Amino acid sequence: DQQVKQNSPSLSVQEGRISILNCDYTNSMFDYFLWYKKYPAEGPTFLISISSIKDKNEDGRFTVFLNKSAKHLSLHIVPSQPGDSAVYFCAADYGNKLVFGAGTILRVKS
Amino acid sequence: DVKVTQSSRYLVKRTGEKVFLECVQDMDHENMFWYRQDPGLGLRLIYFSYDVKMKEKGDIPEGYSVSREKKERFSLILESASTNQTSMYLCASSLPGFAGDEKLFFGSGTQLSVL
Numbered sequence: 001d002q003q004v005k006q007n008s009p010s011l012s013v014q015e016g017r018i019s020i021l022n023c024d025y026t027n028s029m030f031d032y033f034l035w036y037k038k039y040p041a042e043g044p045t046f047l048i049s050i051s052s053i054k055d056k057n058e059d060g061r062f063t064v065f066l067n068k069s070a071k072h073l074s075l076h077i078v079p080s081q082p083g084d085s086a087v088y089f090c091a092a093d094y095g096n097k098l099v100f101g102a103g104t105i106l107r108v109k110s
Numbered sequence: 111d112v113k114v115t116q117s118s119r120y121l122v123k124r125t126g127e128k129v130f131l132e133c134v135q136d137m138d139h140e141n142m143f144w145y146r147q148d149p150g151l152g153l154r155l156i157y158f159s160y161d162v163k164m165k166e167k168g169d170i171p172e173g174y175s176v177s178r179e180k181k182e183r184f185s186l187i188l189e190s191a192s193t194n195q196t197s198m199y200l201c202a203s204s205l206p207g208f209a210g211d212e213k214l215f216f217g218s219g220t221q222l223s224v225l
Contacts, residue, residue, distance in 0.1 A: 002152075004152075006152070009150070034213055036214075041218065041219075042218055042219075043114070043200055043202075043216030043217050043218050043219055044153070044200070044214075044216045045216070046213065046214070089152060089153060091213075093213070096141070096160075096206065097143065097155060097158055098155075098213060098214060099155075100145075100152045100154070101152050102150055102151055102152035103152050103153075
């Protein structure tokens with residue numbers, strides 16, 4: 001049973017527009033959430049994170065929102081760029097290890 | 111520059127072979143992890159280690175074992191490779207307790223094909 005779910009396998013967005021990637025979780029004990037980005041033939045790299053005591057964290061073009069009551073988080077990328085095309089994984093901190101979602105493939109069209 | 115190095119980028123093995131995947135990190139991290147990535151399933155944890163000679167099962171340990179004889183090296187072993195172990199294998203390392211934002215550093219992965 002997947003505790004972290006990314007229900008959209010893929011997303012296509014026009015360059016300059018907003019990309020919104022969603023993630024749902026089931027375990028209320030998760031207290032830290034992260035987003036990783038992965039390009040083909042490379043390992044995932046850390047993008048942005050958020051603690052459960054916050055509802056928003058921003059880093060440049062990337063913002064993560066957390067809704068604890070809904071057990072939902074989202075990653076906003078504004079404006080989207082072609083170089084953002086990658087697989088994005090949502091992850092939750094669970095006892096000194098991370099539980100990952102299935103990933104969402106983002107394609108940014110120029 | 112921090113680095114997690116996986117010994118092979120691509121491997122092709124036959125069913126029943128014993129397979130070794132090697133991973134080395136140069137960050138003096140205590141924690142090391144092996145994940146496999148499959149389409150639609152994301153990254154699933156196979157085994158992890160908090161210290162030398164210590165290991166813990168992840169979510170899908172069946173058919174795998176690990177070895178950590180030195181702090182910087184973590185090996186994944188497929189005792190008798192099967193076709194359902196064809197996958198991308200990713201090694202990662204981290205500090206204990208997730209200090210700071212960058213929780214895991216990943217290697218580039220090993221694409222294993224079992225024929």
